[in-house]
Amino acid sequence: MPMNRLPVLVSPYGAFANLALHVHDLTIRGHHTETLLAADEAEAITLVLGDRRTHRVSRLGRMYALSALGRLDEALVIAEELTGERTAVRGPRATDAKILADTAEVLINLGRIDDGLHYVARAMALLDVAPRKGLRYFSAMSSLGEAARGAELFELADDAMRRGLESFESPDDLYRSAAELTQAELWVEWALRLAQVGRGEEAAALIDKSVAVLEFWIDQGIDSPVGVAVLAVCHARTGRLAEALGLVAELLPRMRDAGQQHEARLLHLAHGMALRATGEWRAARREFRAGLELAVLRSQRLLFQYELAMTAVLEFPGDATQAVLESLRSHVEALWQLRLDRRTMLRQAYRRVELEAARTTADLAATSDALTGLGNRRMFDRRIDTVADGGCLLLIDVDRFKDINDHFSHGVGDRVLGEIAAVLRAHCRHDKVAIRFGGDEFALFLTTGEDQARQIAERIRRVISARDWSTVAPGLTVTLSMGLAACRSGEPGRDLYDRADARLYTAKRAGRNQLAAA
Known part of the structure; x- marks a missing residue:
């Protein structure tokens, strides 16, 4: 049952990062309705302030909350928006x-496997x-694990979450607890699926691991409704019925009132089992039946249908009633076998990505100095005929x-060219190309x-002229025309090209170390 999960973590970056951090703290704790309200405020403020980075992080938090609330079409709109931004920048x-893994999870949950x-x-x-340390890697691995989990590739999901935790360096209990509780929820989901296909011993071992992690963090005072709901399922599954019923009675009415459908669904499952x-x-x-009404994904619905058949x-x-149960069991086993097909599909997709990367690398080598x-x-010959109206061409010669x-x-001449290339790269955004x-x-x-292009050109010229070239060779000076x-x-x-070239020679004839434009 791919349950919408404790949301995957990101490290908020941007000038007003605390706004996005608040959004993510709420969604990490499972307060998804509050997350959407906080995201409304954060996105309005960051747009006014022009802080696109923090705005993007807040949008990511909104996407997690929408997914957890079952609003997958809205989540996909944000996923595609963020994927487009990463393509451009x-x-x-x-x-x-x-960002790719987050988009993958939404697509998988929508059935676009x-x-x-x-x-x-x-x-x-x-x-x-990618570098295998730090919060970025940890967060990306968590997202990869969630996407794999959505496709019921439990082994890949577990490995990704393990590798993410091994890379974890932050002392913040909120981040570590969210990651470990997410992994515990994965184990419970995996265990329920194993139990359906008759692999009870493996299921019991995963439940035991989950309980240990869940109880540890709940005892630490971590505010996680989803963690409590998952623990209730574990207790109901292992016969700790009084504890399961106590957690349900404490939390279920509050989750229903707050519209926390994911937590409510898990609590209905625990209650029904108990x-x-x-x-x-x-x-x-x-x-x-109450849980079935809150189910968003096909696998979630199938789980409740299976539990209803067993009860009948x-x-x-x-x-x-036995015939109905046997029919469902056959269906469940067939879906379990589809996991093998998905593994093959993933291997084929990975191979295609490798081939695309190899072609890109070869093309880059062919067009790189x-x-x-x-x-x-x-590359110059490719680009020169694609300059659009309103664009500019800047030609540069070393004097x-x-x-x-x-x-x-x-x-020394090669070092000078390398230093100039570094300056050009530093002044190139995604929409500029240096040759x-x-x-x-x-x-x-x-x-x-043209006005902004003049400013860029003058800035480059001044940087080169003001550099202390004696560190490369005593007495060396370098200027540009x-x-x-x-x-x-x-x-x-x-x-x-001819017009830019003519102006370049105008700059040289006028004494060098200058820009000639219209």
Whole structure:
């Protein structure tokens, strides 16, 4: 039963990070309705303040809450929005992997298994090469575990959560408790599925592990309604009926009133199991039906249908009820076998991602300058005819570069080119492309208007001119000459280049170390 879970954690980053932190603290504790209200406030404030990073983190918290409340279509809108942002603005690998895994989970829960597994494979490929320490990696692994859990790939989910916890470095009990309680909930879900297919000993071992973790953190005073609800299921499953009923009586009315459907569903499950164990068949059926009404996913509905069938066999023994139960068992076993197909699908998706990455790497190598890592002449030729109206081309020459090579050595000249390339990269956002297309010649494709392009060019020129080049070679100085041209409507790339090149030579004839524009 893929239950909507204790939400996966992120580390909020941004100038007003406390706003997003409050959103995530609420959703970590399972207060999903309150999360949505806090997200409304955080997103309104961060939009006004222009803090896009904190705004994005708050949106992620909203997505977790919507998923937990069963509002999967709304959650998918946010997932696709965040995935689009990561495509446009590349971040740390672990952060990109997290967004992909979160999107995968929503897609899987909506029944789009193929699409979801492709996102899982992309997340796995990124995490294979991401630094394996720190909160980003921990959070991404938690998200990967939740996505795998949604596809009932329990072994992968458990391994991802274990690796995430091993990488954990924060002393904050809230984060560690949420991660361990999430893993405990995974074990309970896994155990219920194992019990349905007749693997009772394995199920019992997982329940015992879950109880140990749940009781530890609840005794520590962690405020987690979902953790209490999962513990109630464990107690009902292991015959600790009085404890299960006590937790249900304490929490279920509050969760129903607050609209916390995930917690309420688990509590109805625990209540039904406990009542059935005491022979109260009719009351047990009432609880299972109440849980069924709150079920969001197909596997959740199937679990309650299975429990209802088992109760019917006990209450009304006979061929008819037994036939219904046997039919359900066959269906459950068939779905369990589908897990093997999903493993194969995931391996195939991962292989496709590897091949795509290999092609991208080969293409990057073919369009990269070996010395500086910038784009090369081949990339320049590709880009020059794609400059849109309103974009600009900046051409850059190193002043008297031949003299630098002759007087200081070609090794020093290479270092100068590498330093200039580093400055260009530092001034390139995702919408700018830096090129070294020959010798000491560089180009920068800009999507800004001419006034802003002038500012960027002047900033680069001043940085190079003001650098202490004596650290590279005593007596060395380096300056740049630049030519800037703004693309005209319908102008061919060759004409744009010719205008920028003419201005570059204007700058050189005027004494070098300057920018020539219109």
